[in-house]
Amino acid sequence: MATAVQKITLSSSRDIPFNKLVLSQSNVRRVKAGLSIEELAEDIARRTLLQSLNVRPVLDADGAETGMFEIPAGGRRYRALQLLVKQKRLAKTAPVPCVVRDPATDILAEDDSLAENVQRASLHPLDQFRAFEALREKGKSEEDIAAAFFTSVNVVKQRLRLASVSPALLDVYADDGMSLEQLMAFTVTADQGRQEQLWQAISDSWQKEPYQIRRMLTEKTVRASDRRAVFVGLDAYEAAGGGVLRDLFQSDDGGWLEDVALLDRLVAENLKTEAETIAAEGWKWIEVAIDFPYGHTRGLCELDGMAADLSAEEQGTIEALKAEYARLEADYDGADELPDEVDRRLGEIETALAAFDDRPVIYQPADIARAGVFVGIDAEGTLLVDRGYIRPEDEVPVAEPEQNSDGEPATVAVDGAQPSAAVVQRAVITIGGQVAEPEDEDDDAVKPLPDRLLTELTAERTLALRDKLAITPSVAFQAVLHKFCLDVFSRYSSYGTAMEISVRSASFPVQAQGLKDTPAAKAIDARHKTWEERLPKDRTDLWDWLTALTGDEQAALFAHCASFGVNALYEKGDRYGGGATPHTVEQRIADADRIASAVDLDMVEAGWRPTVESYLGRVPKRRILEAVREGAGKRAAQLIDHLKKGDMAKEAERLLAETGWLPEPLRMAGVDQTATVDATEPEGDREALPEFLAGDDEESPADDADEPHMIAAE
Incomplete structure (x- = not known):
């Protein structure tokens, strides 16, 4: 029973x-x-x-x-x-x-x-996301939802964004096949098809960290902090139909612009409009580009314009501001700390006075008719207009205008143009502009670094060396004295030296994009501008002005001028006498190494970092692995040795970011850069790599093997 x-x-x-x-x-x-x-x-x-x-x-x-x-x-x-x-x-x-x-x-x-x-079961985050979405679909605003659940509007937006991810990926997340951080990364784009495509590609890979997902989803976009985006403005870009990807879960510096072609078109149109406005001033030519190379004004004569005079009203305003500034300083002379409103007012006065110092420059009409203007975008994304440059062929003064019958000057056509037409060289806009290097074929031999890459790297080294030499007067004197001895004493040959004293400055016909924005270039330009402002306008006054300088000032100016003679560039030697011979280039690099050692040049301190653009994407896979092995250790190299070249270069950039690793052309002579990481790794019982990292690469395993040592890479 x-x-x-x-x-x-x-x-x-x-x-x-x-x-x-x-x-x-x-x-x-x-x-x-x-x-x-x-x-x-x-x-x-x-x-x-x-x-x-x-x-x-x-x-x-x-x-x-x-x-x-x-x-x-x-x-x-x-x-x-x-x-x-x-x-x-x-x-x-x-x-x-x-x-x-x-x-x-x-x-x-x-x-x-x-x-x-x-015993209570917490609500799964996905259920919360979908509940918020259901409330919005029933007419609740984001603000209403935030108020009802005592949270911020931004949190509600985050939950709604998570609910908008592809349903297929939400199902993966619900089954614990994806972390919340990975799901957050997919919200960068609203394209559910792209989300699913990427997850399918990486789901069986180790390469699915949230930062990697964000990078892959935004690799064909442009940062909102890019100079082009800042120049055009996000509002104008979006008004033209451009889409912006935003990351609600971490700082994104304004997001990513999806339509790069639209952005470039807007940049070109805005620059053309600005150029046409400037053309009305009567300049002979206007050259337009997003980014001009370092030294683009070399060889051009710069006009000396006159700052516009202050009006009586402006002069009165300046005097009133200075009087107010002096009164406030006197009233609070003994105070330990200024009141906030007084400190704020002093700052406002300083800003207003500085604005009066930035006066427009006025040029003579005859000079304008034979000179030109560079129009571009600076590193901060603002319009850059550099007026008043004369090309060598235009340095002959223009003829005096003939007189009309009524005694007025006749309008003179420039270069055969009609008097009524603005004589402006057609602006040429060049954007990007770097020739893509061909992909290296896999083989078993380490090939020499490409000549172009060597020249680009040594161009940056030359700039950094110039900067260091300019602030080390004692070494600058010694370097120049060394060159003088080679010239004066017949037992020496003065060919193939790094100090090309005339002073003749070497140009950089091959250079990486952004060279003019490097710390060394900016330091040189700032120093040069400071001295240029102090120099007398009249050449006949220069000698007396130099005589009046103190010994330290003369030494500083000497070092600055001497630094322009540094040439540490690698170039392909001409064995037939048409240019520098291989032996001359070898001597030059060795000479530059001695100077670099004397000034304690450190290219890491000078701002160089191994990136995909600067090095890693330009060399074979074997060199990438060699760099990671030297900079981050053997284990780091093992983790990426199975990747394709593009992904390997990106991962290598991340691994080497803070290691201080340098390629051979940028190292100090005789310095070995073996990674200290390997020295700290235990020799025995090392943890085995996961199977998916230890497997053979689908591609041929190595690009190359060791190459003959190059003097230029010392």
Whole structure:
């Protein structure tokens, strides 16, 4: 005969006046976490109490009920109700729904309190995302949702963005096949097809860190901080129909612009408009480009314009500002700290006075007719207009204009143009412009670095060496003296030296993009501008001016001028006498190494970093692995040796970012750059690589092997 199953009896529920309830000391929750009491009180006021309190009768010494009830489970709800009573938004005797436990039960109050908190199942984040999305679909705004759940609008936007990810990827996340951080990374783009395509490509790969997902989704976009984007403006770009990818989960510097072709077209149109406006001033030519190479004005004569005169009103404003500045300084001369409003006003006065110093420059009409203008974008994304440059063929002064019959000057056509036409050379806009290097074929021999890459690297080294020499006068004197000795004493040959003293500055016919924005280039330009502003305008006054300088000033100026003679460039030697011979180039590099050692040149300190553009994407895979092995250690090289070249170069850039690794042409002569990482790795019982990292590469394993050592790479 079957045994009857004993039926359980649930605890009864009833409404108990609030003033008959007290907190129990058996509540296990001690640490405050999650929603605050104030926020919970507001939520109860909005939608009433959603969950009953768990209470037990309070018994007297004889075991009889006293009419009071203690709360072992639901203490936070009780405190929220207590706050509403204190705020007089709830009556003291308001009935509170409660589940009343039998006082005769053998289950402890602490047991109930613990079970209520432990047995609950937290809402899966995906359910929350979809719930927010359902609320929005039913007409709730993001602000309404944020107010209802006591969170920020940005958090609501984040949840809604997560809910908009491809349903296929949300299912993967729900099944724990993807982390929340990875899901966040996919929200960078709204293209669900692209999201699914990328996940399919990386799902079986080790390369699926959130930062890698973001990089892959934005690899064909342009950062909003790019000079082109800043120049055009996000509003204008979006008004033209361009899309912007935004990352709601981490700082994205304004996002990524998707339509690069549209951005380039807007840049070209804006630059052309600016050039046409400047053309109306009557310049002979205007050259337009997004980015001009370093030294693009070399060999051109720069006009000396006159700053526009101040009007009487402007002069009066300047005097008033200076008087106010002096008065404020005098009033607070002995103060330890200036009041905020006074400090702010002094800053405003300084800014206003600085604006008066930036006066427009006026050129003579005859000079304008034979000179030109460079129009581009500077590193901060603002319009760059550099006026007043004369090409060598235009340095002959223009003829005096003939007189009309009425005595007025006749309008002279320049270069055969009609008098009424603006004589402006057609602007040419060049954007990007670097010739792509062919992909290296895999083989078993390490090939020499490409000549173009060597020249680019040594161009940057030459600039850094010039900068160092310019601030090391003692070495500059010695380097020049060394060259003088070679010239004066017949037993020496003066060919093939790094100090090309005339002073004749070597140009950089081959250079990487952005060379003019390197720290060395900026330091040289700033120093040059400072000296140029001090030099007398008239050449006949120069000698006396130099004589009046102190010894330290002369030494500093000497070092600055001498630094322009540095030539540490590698170039392909001409064995047939048409240019520098291989032996001459070899001597030049060796000579440059001596100077670099004397000034303690450090290309890492000078700002060079191994990136895909500067080095890693320009060399074979074997050289990439060699760089990672030297800079980050053998284990780091093993982790990427199975990748294709493009991915390998990107990962190598990340691994080498802070290692201080340099390619051979940028190292100090005789310095070995073996990674210190390997020295710290244990020799024995090394952890085995995962199987998917230890497998053979699908491609041929190595690009190359060791090559003959080049002097230029020392």
